[in-house]
Amino acid sequence: MATENTANEAKSAPDYIIANNPHAAIVCGPVHPESIDDKRDLTIATSSRTEVIYGKNGNKIEHIQGYSAETCGHTIDGEQKGAVAKAILAENGDICLTAESGDIRLKAKNLYVEIIGEDNKGNIVMQSNGQVNISAGDDVKISGGDICINSANSINLSTKFQVRVVGKFTTMKPNNLFGNLAFGSWKNVIAAVTDSCK
Numbered sequence: 057m058a059t060e061n062t063a064n065e066a067k068s069a070p071d072y073i074i075a076n077n078p079h080a081a082i083v084c085g086p087v088h089p090e091s092i093d094d095k096r097d098l099t100i101a102t103s104s105r106t107e108v109i110y111g112k113n114g115n116k117i118e119h120i121q122g123y124s125a126e127t128c129g130h131t132i133d134g135e136q137k138g139a140v141a142k143a144i145l146a147e148n149g150d151i152c153l154t155a156e157s158g159d160i161r162l163k164a165k166n167l168y169v170e171i172i173g174e175d176n177k178g179n180i181v182m183q184s185n186g187q188v189n190i191s192a193g194d195d196v197k198i199s200g201g202d203i204c205i206n207s208a209n210s211i212n213l214s215t216k217f218q219v220r221v222v223g224k225f226t227t228m229k230p231n232n233l234f235g236n237l238a239f240g241s242w243k244n245v246i247a248a249v250t251d252s253c254k
Contacts, residue, residue, distance in 0.1 A: 071083055071084060071085030071086055071087065072084040072085060078103060079102065079103055080100070080101065080102045080103065081099070081100075081101045082098075082099070082100050083096075083098070083099045083101075084097065084098055085097070087099050095111050095112045095113065096109055096110070096111055096112070097110045097111060097112050098110040104121050104122070105119070105121050106119060106120055106121050106122075107119040126142075128141050128142050129141025129142070
């Protein structure tokens with residue numbers, strides 16, 4: 057591990073070429089002309105233009121020209137509950153996954169998402185410019201302090217069996233919700249629900 061002294065020495069040390077052939081190059085220090093300080097500690101480059109760059113600021117950058125794959129957990133007991141095969145930890149900052157020209161797929165036995173925002177204000181925000189489809193082989197359960205469903209157009213409830221409502225209807229602006237339902241005044245129902253969601 058580099059100490060503070062060795063780090064200071066590295067700032068003025070000349071580059072050191074470990075390998076440089078038609079297949080790959082491994083260079084310690086800057087790779088550009090002396091007039092340019094590219095602030096590199098180590099560069100690994102291949103003939104396919106794939107690069108791994110370690111910077112003096114502690115950053116690591118990878119440029120993979122093609123497909124990148126990583127497999128792990130080969131020796132882990134598959135029956136062991138909670139066994140970790142891969143962990144990505146960020147002490148500070150965000151973790152970003154971006155695939156603007158493709159899809160992001162998650163596949164597992166179960167998916168657990170835990171939000172731990174400060175002052176119990178951790179949020180889950182999902183946005184889509186198309187459809188949002190949720191299907192389950194069993195129940196779909198939603199619980200919360202207040203639940204708001206807001207639609208710019210229509211709300212459809214369809215079932216082969218019964219629709220059960222447990223609770224009471226309360227007066228909502230601009231009119232009583234039950235009265236709006238009884239007389240088919242859906243415009244006022246939507247307006248009342250919309251106001252309650254603001």
